[in-house]
Every structure is written in C-alpha cells, then in structure tokens.
Amino acid sequence: MQADQPETREAAGTDLFSKFDPIIQMREKLLGTGIEDPFSLVMERVLSPTRAVCNGRETILLGTYNYMGMTFDPDVIEAGKQALADFGAGTTGSRVLNGTYQGHKDVEQALCDFYDMDHAMVFSTGYQANLGIISTIAGKGDYIVLDIDSHASIYDGCKMGDAEIVPFKHNDIEAMEKRLKRIPDGAGILVVLEGVYSMLGDVAPLKEMVAVAKKHGAMVLVDEAHSMGFIGENGRGVAEQAGVMDDVDFIIGTFSKSVGTVGGFCVSNHPKFEIMRLVCRPYTFTASLPPSVVATACTSIRKLGQASNKRAHLWENSKRLHGGLKDLGFTLGTETPESAIIAVIMPDLEKGAAMWEALLKGGLYVNLARPPATPANMTLLRCSLCAEHSESEVEEILEIFENAGKSVGII
Amino acid sequence: MDRAEVDRRIRKLIEPFNKKGVTITDETTFANDLEFDSLTVMDFVAEIEDEFDIIISMNQQAEIENYGQLVDAVYKLQVDPS
Numbered sequence A: 001m002q003a004d005q006p007e008t009r010e011a012a013g014t015d016l017f018s019k020f021d022p023i024i025q026m027r028e029k030l031l032g033t034g035i036e037d038p039f040s041l042v043m044e045r046v047l048s049p050t051r052a053v054c055n056g057r058e059t060i061l062l063g064t065y066n067y068m069g070m071t072f073d074p075d076v077i078e079a080g081k082q083a084l085a086d087f088g089a090g091t092t093g094s095r096v097l098n099g100t101y102q103g104h105k106d107v108e109q110a111l112c113d114f115y116d117m118d119h120a121m122v123f124s125t126g127y128q129a130n131l132g133i134i135s136t137i138a139g140k141g142d143y144i145v146l147d148i149d150s151h152a153s154i155y156d157g158c159k160m161g162d163a164e165i166v167p168f169k170h171n172d173i174e175a176m177e178k179r180l181k182r183i184p185d186g187a188g189i190l191v192v193l194e195g196v197y198s199m200l201g202d203v204a205p206l207k208e209m210v211a212v213a214k215k216h217g218a219m220v221l222v223d224e225a226h227s228m229g230f231i232g233e234n235g236r237g238v239a240e241q242a243g244v245m246d247d248v249d250f251i252i253g254t255f256s257k258s259v260g261t262v263g264g265f266c267v268s269n270h271p272k273f274e275i276m277r278l279v280c281r282p283y284t285f286t287a288s289l290p291p292s293v294v295a296t297a298c299t300s301i302r303k304l305g306q307a308s309n310k311r312a313h314l315w316e317n318s319k320r321l322h323g324g325l326k327d328l329g330f331t332l333g334t335e336t337p338e339s340a341i342i343a344v345i346m347p348d349l350e351k352g353a354a355m356w357e358a359l360l361k362g363g364l365y366v367n368l369a370r371p372p373a374t375p376a377n378m379t380l381l382r383c384s385l386c387a388e389h390s391e392s393e394v395e396e397i398l399e400i401f402e403n404a405g406k407s408v409g410i411i
Numbered sequence B: 001m002d003r004a005e006v007d008r009r010i011r012k013l014i015e016p017f018n019k020k021g022v023t024i025t026d027e028t029t030f031a032n033d034l035e036f037d038s039l040t041v042m043d044f045v046a047e048i049e050d051e052f053d054i055i056i057s058m059n060q061q062a063e064i065e066n067y068g069q070l071v072d073a074v075y076k077l078q079v080d081p082s
C-alpha cells in the first residue's frame, strides 16, 4: 500500500520459532536445576507390563495406561506374530482403497461384540478417531457442547470442523444445561463428554449429563479412552456403569491403553453410521493399521470382555494406592478412587519435577503432567495402575513414594 | 438494551476479575492488560452469558481481544442471538 517506501521486510525476516521462546525458557530453567529431563526418558528394555529398565535402572511402571496389562499377554503376542507372518508388515494403503484386510474387519467385529453395538470403525489412533468423528458430524451451524477439561484430540476435532464450540465448567451439570437451553431452536447439537478424565482420574456424572443432553435433543459422544476394559460390568466404560449405553450415540476409544497396542475407534448404533467411512477425512486420507496391530487388538479385546477377575484386582490396587497415598499425607485429585488413575497434586512445577526425579531414582516411573495440559494450571504426578501390579508391588510403590516425599519435603 | 447499558453491566461483572485494578477502556486487552488466563476467561465468559442469557462460543471468543470488542459482541448477541 505504501508503494513509495523502500522494501525492508525481506531483510528483517522473522524467525518462525520465536513463538516457542517461552516454553524453551521454561525447559531450560527446569533442566538448569540439574534434574533428569522428565520429557525424554528412554525405556531401554521392557521386562513386563509393570517393569522396565529406564535410564539404566530397573523401574516399576506406574504411568503407562496399560491398565489391563495386555501388552505381554501370550495370546495377544501370538496373534500378532501370526498376522505379521501371514499378512506382512504393513498395508501400504487407506482403509477405503487397498488397506482393509480381513484383520481390520475382524477387529471391528470384536468391537461390535464387545460393546454390543451395530457399527464399529477403526482409525489409526484414538486421536484421529476424535479428530475425524467430531469434525465430520458437527458442521456449519451445528453446536458442540463440551466439558472444558476435554482431551486435546477433542479440541482439535472441534477446531478442524465448522461448528460453534461451547465449553462448560468441568463436570458441572447445571452449567451444561444452561448452555443447551440457549442454543437456537433447530440447530444440531453434539454433546462431547469423557468417561474418565485422565488428568485427575475423576469420572463424569454420565447418568445425569446424558439425560440432560437427550432432553435438549442433543446427540451424545463419550470418549471412554481411560475406562475401556476396566469400568462397567463388561468393561464397556463409565456409560455402562451409569446405565446409559442406550442413550449414548457414539463411543470413542483407543487401543493404546487397556487394549495394549495402538489404534482408535468409534462404535455406534446410528443406522447411517457406515457413511462415515466415505466422508471422514482422518479415516480416509491415511494408511490403515498394520495387520499385526489389528490382530493383537482383536485378540486383546476378545479377552477383555471376559476379564472380570482382572477388573476386580485392578480396583483393589486402585483403592490400596489411593488410601495409602492419602494416609502418607499426599494431596490427591479425587477424594475417593474413581478409576485406575490416581493424580498426586504437587505444589509447583519445581517441586513436582524434583519429586518425579526422586521417584525415578527410587525405581518408580509416573507421569509428570504440567500446565497447560492440566486443569487449573496444576502440576500433577499421574499414577496409572495395572491389573498386573501385584499386591506387594503396590506396597513397594507406597514405600518409594514415602521416601521420595520426605526427601523432597512434600510430606 | 442499548450499548451503554451493556457496557455498564459488563463493567460491573469484570470488577472481581480485574485483580490489579487496571483502568478499563475499549482498548484494554484481556490477555495482555488484564492478564486473564484460560480459567479466568471461562469464569468471566460464564458470568456474562448468565447475565445476558446468551452464548459466546469459543469461535466468537477468538475474535474478541479487547474490552470494546466484547461489549460490541454482547450488544449484538442480545439483539440477535443467532
């Protein structure tokens, strides 16, 4: 516009990376204290679902989301080996072209059986399942009403689509209803909830929330990533436990937690659900999962349906760890154990990182979660239990926590 | 409700969130001048939504950087909610 001025832009050139300076500084400050980097741990060897060699030490794993310990299940491993031998290392293609093998159909059938639903669609990750389903079914003029603490993949699905995004306060039924009431008549509404919220390990009041959503004519999607295989009589999740399976339109899940491999899915009874395969871009424009992966997932899902003993043991572990940490004087994310995730709230990032390191040196791995991924800018040590943790391992875990907590000065 | 009335009501709602007592003009920004973090934004937006019985979607929030833009947006929304 100011054509008569000399052109200086080219020389000035902006470094596109300068926007990351605050996070680079935060990292340098943290590592400057001499701490082991919490975000670049390497597991050199994995011994079992609950043990690995990390940074040279044998370590109990308490931050892997491997809730049901299926990663080393002999039947699961065998199925994977067989598929690798019979079908090869990869499909080199999209599900809608050359990437649907018998194994993909089998795992989708296993999901239909597991959830007792008509349709199942498998994605390459749970992240892509949320991205694809949410961005595709809610379009221009529609409304997505979601919990403010929703997972990044849910937010990214919202951002990728054209719907109006309306968040409400975490697990607040009244706040959700107020927003539903204000949506203009005739607009399509998708309510997005999670069964278990992975930061604090708390559970959504799905019975009440799904009823409110239905009263206002909304369709309901529940992400059961952290409850599949564990919560509910058949391990279908919080929706099953709350008795609202019939009113949930879409369940999103992942193979990367209880199932013990990688992949994501959506199950539904919607009569037109199959059209999703043609209109959902994160399903279509990417390669399908390798044959070995879908074979391991299929075997694992079929076993999870029958795993009520393991579920019971996992509950015992969760109760013992929650009670034990509370007795030691730690501040926890929930008053009572609600899931297999127990979040220990740290006073700040420095103390949290110091505690994380003390635990690791004591032979225990947990997840360090920090802002902005956490609600209310909290620093959390997230513990996720496994059905394969033995009773004595849980006692050992509590001992490591006690020693670390005392040496860092948190308890 | 005219714009001045919308302005008056929002000015009252913002008081408890304006921790540092910043003088508020139409140009006052939420992120820089008022240093609102995402939680504060959620609580503040919820109060405005309840006061005016409207929805300010995240899409609309993304367009609002300063106080004047907020008053304009709320004024428009309560006249024509869709």
Ligand SMILES: Cc1ncc(COP(=O)(O)O)c(C=O)c1O
Binding pocket: A125, A126, A127, A128, A130, A151, A153, A194, A198, A223, A225, A226, A254, A255, A256, A262, A263, A264
């Ligand atoms: C609630 C929730 N949804 C979706 C995902 C994504 O799963 P995946 O690891 O399969 O991409 C996760 C995992 O981080 C999650 O916690």
